[in-house]
Amino acid sequence: MLTANLAAKLEGLLGTTRVIAAEDSLLSFAVDGVAPAAIIQPASAEEVAEVARFAASEKLAIVSCGSRSKLDLGMPPARYDIALDMTGLCRIAHYDAGDLTLSVDAGMPLRHLEQALAEQQQFLPLAVPCFETSTVGGAVASGIDSALRQQYGSARDFLIGAEFVDGTGRICKSGGLVVKNVTGYDLHKLLIGSLGTLCVITRLNFRTFPLARFSGGQLVSFASVEGALAFRRGLEAKGLPLSNLEVLNPGIAAILAAILRSAKSGVPQGLERGRWCVYASYEGNAAVVERISRELEQVAHHTDATNFESLDKSTDESLGGMLREAFEWLRFASPAVLLLRIALPEFSAEMSAGLSGILKANSLRGAMLLRARGVLYFLAQHDTEGGAALDRLATTARDVMRLVAEKQGHTTLLHAPLALKSRASLGAGVGEDTGLMRRVKQAFDPQGLFAPGRFWGGL
């Protein structure tokens, strides 16, 4: 149980300046309405380990945080005593540009890291939402998709090692600092998308990538979903190396156009017309960019595209940036939002009709964004937060999950009103291996210190 003098005890561990117990600060670290009793700002992995050992001895629960931009991912914590503010761990520990390898503290902001790597003409393909504020550790722990996954995959494909504090309060590591390594179990892969429920990530090792000198982007519009999907298939058949490939339904296009307009950015014509759109971006040397651009146009000509737009650099950057932030603006699109991430063997016109049908049957508005291969963001929205709206969103979630399961896909809840999130039926998201995952959680965190209940399935 939480002791009354928690803050005083924590101050005994780390000193008075790095323990915060002021009410307004505590509220700013709340997760789904649950606030901690104290905030701690560790400056090293050793201090994190010390706090974990203290928490274990006092049976306290810890939620580790970076910029706190995605703490509403996952379920509300069952217990939450200490917020670990990891932003004090923010150094680049090792960067060998000649080897394209990097070791960086978990609290390092992605934007700062981007600048440091750009000086060496390199980058890390973690193009995640809330990019301006996100930390490296938070981006990995959230498991949120990178907009560049079409070409670079997910963190799983370039995370090469990690250091973290386990539930026994010890500093552990996995992997290493070389690009190829099969020594020991790849425990660091388990941390991706773990929502901080296994351990506290203190440092992450990555391979880095060279920045391309040239890039391009195109937006192609279609009157129907069939046209957009035929175009997308045509691109895949060509095997063109695209860094970003997204299919936007008219709902997404409308939201995007409104955001770009309000930001006084250029709005591509295709978005204005309420059509299905396909956005593709690509990079390479000048000849490669020119070639891909040309081929995209040719594929578009062989389909029933209504508009083909080669984007200028500024429009491409703002549209690409907005799509990277899709999770952010989708979850705040209305007062009551249900946002699901759906993995499907194939997104078809039939599936699109099925999902639209569910929205219509529940009198809800919605939108769909298909990213890279097989990842669909599904939005259902309502203008009020009342009980009737929640019921409709709940029915929608259940119907979508059922439809997706029939097609051998699976659904993960990304965002929902808190009252809806707590309904047991939405805690799903893990399959028959939930039991194994529970035991893996116990292996990392035997006493349940880390964000208990936050993970899918209540882990």
Place this chain on the structure above:
Amino acid sequence: MLYEYDGSVEKGRPDVVVFPQTSQEVSRIVKLAAEHQVPIVGRGAGTGLSGGALARDGGVMIVFARMNRILEIDLENQRAVVQPGVVNLDITRAVDKAGLYFAPDPSSQKSCTIGGNVAENAGGPHTLAYGVTVNHIAALQLVLPNGEIVCVGSKHGDASGYDLCGLFVGSEGTLALVTEITVKLARKPETVKTLLSIFDAVDDASLTVAEITARGITPAACEMVDGWTLRAIEDYVRAGFPRDSAAVLLLEVEGLREAVETQADAIVEVCRTHCAREVRVAKDDRERELLWKGRKNAFGALGRVAPSNYVLDGVIPRSKLPQALQHIQEIGKKYGFAIGNIFHAGDGNLHPIVLYDPRDAKAFKNAIAASQEIIRYCVDLGGALTGEHGVGMEKNELMTLMFAEADFDLMKRVHDVFNPDSSLNPGKIFPRSKGCGEIRVKAKDTMGSNR
């Protein structure tokens, strides 16, 4: 007796060898073995190089040779579902006409099985650009040591929850037996260009690799063969490697032709900067295949030079390649061995080859000592014990060079989640000579700085 050996220098004799044909049969065998409390070891083609598929403590060996069917090919979504005994190259052969292939290409790809590739997280020359086995596996069906059949991962998209599939790939058969694998298929590149760069000094070749990496040039493969090894290859395969050179680099660039041309030009420029005597471009597929035949048959070629050889597998940061190769030669001199080098230079994955006579006990002992010194040196440079062969029973006692007590404790707890009685593949990965609590060797820091 056949099943006592794999491709390593280790030995281990099973008490019984079984050949199941279905996952259910594997499950029943595992349950029976559990009842009788005997160890179980899974095995594919036995081409492994770290003793991973040897029955170190005897028991039941489950050989997957008869679970060798390709169950499903989904060309549209670039996936195939295969049994573990399918030979690596057979996956590519099955989808070749559709312009697809399975990217991981270990040298033994004509005989090694996909189940073994999954267990070891196998690599190969082209993993430089396309990643190792784990990057090409979408889902697994597994039999746990209690006989339970479970599925992890997702055929499409990322699975919800912890990445158990990522954990099982490379776990060296110590957590579960893999009975069905969903692989990702890659699209064949439109253009491939293969270059052979010839050097009069090994240092020049190493510096070339370091600069290619540092300049962000990304060849699909970048292999180095030293002069001593390439002469053995020429005697055997006649691949066209110049006998009087000190080292050659076999480089391959793939992708859109516009990118391939630019990258090939940049590579030639770097090679010339570092005094390459000549850079040849393979004129056609026949010449390309011959060069690769030389590379992939190197170990067979070396078998003609000495009664036995010990192929090592260590990894170093690529920026440290020149000093590492020099130091390996010094270690060879110290122990009186010729040490050849043929390896995946582009990702820093060294394969020094120590030639020795196994009938000479002292030579064998020295070969092991030299090998361990080389591997220790790799770790000291900030590298790793193994890049693709696995820890197995070859390097389990060296694990303390990289991992500390807390790391082992956690790995052991994760191990026990799946394999609590250590009935599955015992004696692998974890050090045996000391209990975890007794490990005193201070592990090298591999997390960026010394604490």
